[in-house]
Amino acid sequence: xxxxxxxxxxxxxxxxxxxxxxxxxxxxxxxxxxxxxxxxxxxxxxxxxxxxxxxxxxxxxxxxxxxxxxxxxxxxxxxxxxxxxxxxxxxxxxxxxxxxxxxxxxxxxxxxxxxxxxxxxxxxxxx
Numbered sequence: 763x764x765x766x767x768x769x770x771x772x773x774x775x776x777x778x779x780x781x782x783x784x785x786x787x788x789x790x791x792x793x794x795x796x797x798x799x800x801x802x803x804x805x806x807x808x809x810x811x812x813x814x815x816x817x818x819x820x821x822x823x824x825x826x827x828x829x830x831x832x833x834x835x836x837x838x839x840x841x842x843x844x845x846x847x848x849x850x851x852x853x854x855x856x857x858x859x860x861x862x863x864x865x866x867x868x869x870x871x872x873x874x875x876x877x878x879x880x881x882x883x884x885x886x887x888x889x
Contacts (some may be wrong), residue, residue, distance in 0.1 A: 829867075
């Protein structure tokens with residue numbers, strides 16, 4: 763399976779999804795006009811990866827500094843994929859990285875923890 767690497771823009775985060783290492787990194791701001799179109803290939807890649815991977819563990823690093831409401835929905839869809847995969851026995855560890863003074867992003871991470879209780883999500887404050 764091919765890795766997926768997309769450079770960040772002013773409106774879209776950087777995606778560095780590595781099928782060989784099982785490390786999925788997403789960093790930046792997310793507020794594209796066409797959220798569905800932007801995230802469709804990301805969702806498809808993650809779906810394929812989770813179906814085909816033989817990695818013992820997948821590690822996800824999310825370092826999002828801003829999400830609009832449609833991006834938030836896109837990430838809920840991604841977390842749904844992760845949750846389904848854990849039901850199939852996959853091990854997924856998610857680090858929700860945020861600036862220590864950014865209460866909104868911290869609370870968003872807490873919301874994901876509440877909504878996806880079966881996932882291993884840890885909040886990681888940065889200075």
